[in-house]
Amino acid sequence: MADQNEYDVVVLGAGPVGQTVADRSRAAGLTVALVERELVGGECSYWACIPSKAMLRPVAALGDAQRVDGARQAVTGQLDPAGVFGRRDHYTTDWNDSTQAAWVAGIGADLIRGHGRLEGPRRVAVETPDNQIVVLDARQAVVLCTGSRALLPDIPGIAEARPWTNRSATDSHTVPRRLAVVGGGAVGVEMATAWRSLGADVTLISRTPSLLPMMEPFVGPMVEKGLKDAGIDVRNGVSVSEMRRPDDDDPVTVRMDDGSTVTADEVLVAIGRQPLTDDIGLETVGLLPGSWLDVDDSCTVREIDGDWLYAIGDVNRRALLTHEGKYQARVVGNVISARAAERPLDTNAWGPHQATADRYAVPQVIFTGPEVGSVGLTAEQAERSGRRIRVVDVDMARVPGALLWADGYEGQARMVVDLDGEYLLGVTFVGPGIAELLHSATVAVAARVPIERLWHAVPSFPTISEVWLRLLEAYRG
Structure with a gap:
């Protein structure tokens, strides 16, 4: 016998993306059921972003010390694996999701533990750990945030x-x-x-x-x-x-x-990755199990009538990055609440009424030695799109602020400029300490700040942000 419950919004997947859309929906006064078959917090919290960066931070800290004379003499030995693992385990809360589950309760959403599958339009059946079936009917929306898993090649052995x-x-x-x-x-x-x-x-x-x-x-x-x-x-x-x-x-x-x-x-x-959509009941609404889900800019699934099914985060393949999934989730929360209130979607709005997820400026940091940060288009992508561009490269060793990071600093910066509009299409940095530099580039690219205005954004001396001045000087030629 199945228990049946009705909510405004049913969310499959309680990772950061699912939590964000649940939070935004609750803030609009909608009732929410959040379904999770593993740990509340998802891949990012326990097996991806958080543990990997917790492991990589000691690597970067040691590398920073070893690149600076006076500090390198104080560093002896190698990283302590037990210490690194202990730090990682702390930040993953030893793979215990009780704190995040309590957060779900705190926003007033119901957490349903189990494997959720679509059972036709606006309905989800959850198989719970004790082999019960709980049926959830969604008055307004079902949101798929089931994420992705590692892709394994089909090779012998x-x-x-x-x-x-x-x-x-x-x-x-x-x-x-x-x-x-x-x-x-x-x-x-x-x-x-x-x-x-x-x-x-x-x-x-x-x-x-x-x-x-x-x-x-x-x-x-x-x-x-x-x-x-x-x-x-x-x-x-x-x-x-x-x-x-x-x-x-x-x-x-x-x-x-x-x-x-x-x-x-x-x-x-x-x-690579593959979507976790093979066993969530897509066939019951006419979609192909195991497929990436095609969405419009409101993250509504295109092939479904009635504007009730949404797909955000990894499953829509727009950008397999936690921060982009949460951005999409904020948009979807706004869209669902607007449709529930029968309010027109404002595609020009931002903040609490933003109704479209932009794909223009997607930032990413790769925490290697050296770090890599990029946002927007590469030069090749910009040229393929038919734009007239200019590529500006700067050796980051020329930046006086680099002396704060390393003796013999090695790095590279590039900006791709749209010559017709004279704004930035993309920026890439490589070098120690550039991760926190990337957001300034993201703002410039997302806002299409004119080059002439960037000249008035004066970087502090001596910081690595002075690379902006060097890029602008190289552009002026």
């Missing part, structure tokens, strides 16, 4: 190899003597950095000729140099064709398509 995904890479409490990392994207380079610093012998295998191929061309070689300087064996332009682990306690042999091999105690596969 992978099942027997039992590879790590991002989850094992961020919750392991032992350091493998040898680690092979398959994938040259953000997860691959970050986890190679972390585990090498913890003492593992790391080999990074990338099928692309350069690491981080979606970014500006100078990014990959600079990150590769940093990885190699840290003692990581980087192998570009090769694909894994086979894995072999004869017995559970044996090492893994990874064979590449060029005939070379790598032997490792563990293998991390970080080649």
Whole structure:
């Protein structure tokens, strides 16, 4: 016998994205059920952003000290794995979600633990941990925030190899003597950095000729140099064709398509993500299970009549980043409340009435040594879009404020300028300490601040933000 309940909004997935849309919906006076089959807080809190950055911060702190004369002499020994793991476990609350569950109750939403599946329009059936079925009817909206999981390639021997995904890479409490990392994207380079610093012998295998191929061309070689300087064996332009682990306690042999091999105690596969939409009842509303969900700029699913189904965060594939998913969630909360009140959507509004999620300025930081930050379009993307552009590059060693970060600072900055409008289309930084610099670039790109106004945003001396002055001087020529 199924219990049946009615809410204004039913949200599948209680990660940061689901929590944000629940909070915004509750603030509008709507009743909300938040469904979660694992831990409240989701992938980001326990297996992705939070634990990985908790592991990488000691790496960066040690690197900063070692790059400054006078400080490097005070640094002895290596990172302490137990200390790093303890710090990570603290920030993941030892994978205990009671605090986040209490937050859900605090906003007045109902937390339903279990696996939720669509059962036709505006209805969700939740299979609870005690094998009961709870049926939730949504008067206004169902919001899909189920996220994504690691993509594993279909290659011989992978099942027997039992590879790590991002989850094992961020919750392991032992350091493998040898680690092979398959994938040259953000997860691959970050986890190679972390585990090498913890003492593992790391080999990074990338099928692309350069690491981080979606970014500006100078990014990959600079990150590769940093990885190699840290003692990581980087192998570009090769694909894994086979894995072999004869017995559970044996090492893994990874064979590449060029005939070379790598032997490792563990293998991390970080080649991409796939949506967690294969078992959420999409077929009951005419959608393909396991697919990415196509949405409009209000994040309403396009192929569904009635404006009741929304997809935000990883599942819509616009940007697989927590901060972008939360941004979309704020928009969807506004859209749902406007439609519930039969109020027209204002596509020009912002803040509490913002009704569209912009894709113009998506920021991302990759916490390697050196750090990488980018927002907006690369030069290649801008040219493909038909814009007239100018590319401005600056060696960040020219910035006086760089002396605060490192002796012999190595870094690069690029801005891509729309020549017709004279505003920024994209900005990329590589170098120590650039993560907190990125938001200034995001503001400039998102707001399309005219170049002539940027001249009046005077950076403090001596800070690394002076790179803006150097970029503008180079643009003026």
